[in-house]
Amino acid sequence: MIWSEILNQVFIISIIAGAIRIGTPLIMGAIGETFVERSGVMNLGIEGLMLIGALSGFAGAYATGNVWIGVLAAIIIGGLGALLMAFLSVTLTAQQAIAGIAIWMLFDGMAVFANKVSYGRMVQLPTITGFSPLNIPYLSQLPIIGQILFSHNIMVYVGILIVVFSNIILFKTAIGLKIRSVGENPLAADSLGINVSQIRFLCVVIGGMLAGLGGAYITLSELHLFSNYVISGRGWIAFTIVYFGRWKPYGVLIAGLFFGFVEALQLRLQSVLGTAVPYQLLLMLPYVLTILVLTLSSGKQVAPEALARPYRRGEK
């Protein structure tokens, strides 16, 4: 009885459409982290940057009534937050693992604090009118693929554009070559006259901007409200997606859709199965999957050679 409910067309279409919708913020954050890691830095603070992005996006839209101001606010705040990470990891050449943990804690704490200070006394939970599905004329009327591909909110398409552009930037431009050479062999890049610190700063900030955007997607496109738990692990998952996607934008796209699919499936199963299976078990699914995927995709040969290694001039 349950199987017939799972294997019908409506169910499958809604899950695939859901995979795209839920996968988009993960992809945005992961593309950002791809830039960061391609330049040889590992930013584990992405979880906190996504939460502060989610809050800034919401606050911007709530204060001005304009969703796009929210998007802009999230990108700026995310970038500014990442600037601190760049300072710690590039300028001070600190342990990147610990610097990332500090960035996560700092912006997580700031978001929770700012939420309490700004909206804590309100009787009703504040909400915004966020992005709504575009329902592209004609195309969205197409059977099956209309609902899967052409009925999303605009940020989903922005996400896809980001993937395409990132691939061009990283693999078809001079700056992309510089980024990759800094991540592979900073010493050689330095001797060729590439400013290692500058490139790394740039990439960490791009990473923060995209993490902020990914966070804002969740408040502006999905929930239209903010709570302290809107990210709850998506940043860590985005980090994993970079590994799974082999540090390539299209790989990240596929990996992000895969995680979106699992999340969508999990959500649908919760409603179909009801109390037959404890909901906690289904909620564990993405987390356990993350461990498995990370384990299977952590071969050393494809990761940027200098990943997470601080570069100190004159030191081997």
Added chain:
Amino acid sequence: MRQEHEMKLPKISNELRFNVLVTIMTILVPFLIGAIIMLFISVNPIAAYRSLFYGAFGTLSGFGETMAKASPLLLTSVGVAIAFRCSSWNIGAEGQLLIGAIVTTWLGLFFIPLPPIIIIPLALVLSFVAGGLFGFIPGLLKAQFNANEIITTMMLNYVAVLIVSYLVSGPWVSETKMGITPMTDTITPSLQLPVIIPGTRFHIGVLLGIVLAVFCYFLLFKSTLGYKIRAVGLNPRAASFGGINVKMVMVLSMVLSGGIAAIGGMAEVAGLHHQLMDGISPGYGYTAIVVALLGRLNPLGIIVSSIMFAGLIVGADTMQQQAGVPISIINIIQALVIIFVLTSEGFMRWRKRRA
């Protein structure tokens, strides 16, 4: 005369004095930034910090509460320090603590009745084993497959929280107790740890923590295993050339780390809550990272920093009630402490290179 004495001071003491000064600064500056944030929300920071200090150390019950909170913090931080010394970035102390709490609750609810002298050590050992296993998984995945342990331990934290949530709202839910959050029945009295100061919640968990911290100090700095752990942490390649089984030591550091953190969970259930419920740990495992780093990954230093941070958590409650500063400011200050520890290390590196 005095000058002569000063001149005789060896150089190392200058270095030590400098280190102490830097450590004090890494605590003071974050609090100063915290004060600036308070000014932004028009709160008097002096009054706020006074209520924080008063709440933590000003009354006997407050002091007892601080010592009660120091117990899980101390144990998880010592656990974190052992892993960090090996450059295994275990941020899974939160989940490992919960596993210890689960095992202890199971013993206290469903195991055959035993006298305290048997069941308390049994809970200690079983928690250590379960937490060790929870640390073993990410340790093995790191050593064998190069899987980033920060992510795997973090994911296991979410899993542990969900296991607790499932147990306390499902199979272990109390039929008699009513509360906002679901909880289990009270554990058998023979597993409940004694209280040190009557009338407070200051239980022997913190003494257990101090004993274990001293033990871990000797383990880390005076034993062969500790030497190996630190050697792998400093330079795994060199350690490997020196004949150390790097993978083995890596996994072992995670097992020890997880086991000790789990004892923190054991002490929480047996000493403080006497039951399991949702949200039993308000993030001790994460604060432990800050405490461990501030204690310079030295178990003896961590004894001091954990009591300090326990006071911070207890005092933050009072500060929220009296001065209206949201508790989450503590998280900001904690993160800033790490950032200034890193900054001071960067500064010292720079100073060394210049010298």
